[in-house]
Amino acid sequence: MRRSLWSLVVAAPLVALLALGFRHDPNAPYLPLLGRPAPAFTLQTLDGRSVSLSTFRGRPVVINFWASWCTSCRVEHRYLAQSWRDFSPRGVTFLGIAYDDSVGAARAFLKAHGGGWVSLEDPGGQTAVDYGVSGVPETVFIDRRGIVRFRSPGPVAPGGAMSPAEMARDIATLLRSRA
Amino acid sequence: MRRHLGWIAIGWLVLLGALALVAYGSPSPHPSLSEQARSVAAQIRCPACHGETVEESQTAIAASIRRLIRSQLAAGRTPAEIESFLVSRYGSQILLSPPASGIGDIAWLAPPLLVVGGFGLLVTLVADWRRRARRPPRRAADEYLERVRAELAMEGPE
Numbered sequence: 001m002r003r004s005l006w007s008l009v010v011a012a013p014l015v016a017l018l019a020l021g022f023r024h025d026p027n028a029p030y031l032p033l034l035g036r037p038a039p040a041f042t043l044q045t046l047d048g049r050s051v052s053l054s055t056f057r058g059r060p061v062v063i064n065f066w067a068s069w070c071t072s073c074r075v076e077h078r079y080l081a082q083s084w085r086d087f088s089p090r091g092v093t094f095l096g097i098a099y100d101d102s103v104g105a106a107r108a109f110l111k112a113h114g115g116g117w118v119s120l121e122d123p124g125g126q127t128a129v130d131y132g133v134s135g136v137p138e139t140v141f142i143d144r145r146g147i148v149r150f151r152s153p154g155p156v157a158p159g160g161a162m163s164p165a166e167m168a169r170d171i172a173t174l175l176r177s178r179a
Numbered sequence: 180m181r182r183h184l185g186w187i188a189i190g191w192l193v194l195l196g197a198l199a200l201v202a203y204g205s206p207s208p209h210p211s212l213s214e215q216a217r218s219v220a221a222q223i224r225c226p227a228c229h230g231e232t233v234e235e236s237q238t239a240i241a242a243s244i245r246r247l248i249r250s251q252l253a254a255g256r257t258p259a260e261i262e263s264f265l266v267s268r269y270g271s272q273i274l275l276s277p278p279a280s281g282i283g284d285i286a287w288l289a290p291p292l293l294v295v296g297g298f299g300l301l302v303t304l305v306a307d308w309r310r311r312a313r314r315p316p317r318r319a320a321d322e323y324l325e326r327v328r329a330e331l332a333m334e335g336p337e
Contacts, residue, residue, distance in 0.1 A: 017285070032266075032267055124246045124247075
């Protein structure tokens with residue numbers, strides 16, 4: 001009797017700890033930037049012009065971290081392009097940030113796949129780290145006040161981290177935000 | 180001598196533990212920037228990998244984080260400031276050692292508690308063995324032996 005009571009005393013907290021551990025996925029992306037100001041940056045476009053995020057204050061901004069070598073980025077590109085066609089006339093700024101890529105390869109990708117939004121270089125991937133990016137593609141949605149509102153930690157595509165419909169809904173929410 | 184064997188063994192264990200702490204617990208007094216960067220990177224989990232630190236991983240994001248650590252150390256930031264910046268971007272699971280708060284407390288408290296508990300168990304066991312060794316043979320066994328001897332004597336040699 002005493003022995004079984006002791007076993008229970010030892011086993012119960014261990015089982016409780018295990019239950020607590022199984023309740024969350026250790027690989028689930030944790031996104032601490034949500035609800036916080038988007039980190040500022042000034043980067044060069046692929047043509048060598050300087051662009052600062054602060055220029056777009058008052059407008060919703062969609063930042064897409066991508067690379068020409070990334071296959072998911074290729075899948076995602078057409079959905080981004082569609083979204084850019086739908087929302088840029090309504091005042092949404094789309095920015096691409098080429099991560100761990102050469103200017104030549106990034107330009108060739110855009111030439112082959114289209115897309116009229118501005119793409120920026122990120123030397124050393126420091127802006128990607130500043131945005132808590134783990135890999136490409138990742139898309140960050142910033143409201144008119146410069147606050148990070150939504151994030152897709154993976155491709156925006158059917159069956160991806162965010163569906164194209166979800167992206168459209170999130171951008172519509174950004175458009176409703178106050179400056 | 181044999182009576183004290185248990186205590187001598189415990190003494191050795193404590194001494195070895197203390198030596199291990201001294202050997203692995205004290206870093207070199209003036210590490211270079213590269214050494215410092217490596218030691219910070221060894222405490223940061225690679226966000227794109229499974230079970231690898233930023234120091235070990237060959238992924239692009241690990242290289243970017245290593246670069247950031249180096250540049251921040253060169254700019255005079257402390258390892259704690261760099262870790263806190265990375266936590267603000269990637270969350271506390273970016274740290275290899277869990278933070279000493281909330282559920283992380285259990286991870287920090289469990290090892291010393293287990294060591295203390297284990298040591299207590301060892302002391303109790305050794306004390307118990309020594310007590311048993313000193314205890315005189317049980318009376319029941321003596322009575323039984325006498326009865327066997329008496330019965331053998333009654334039968335007598337044939």
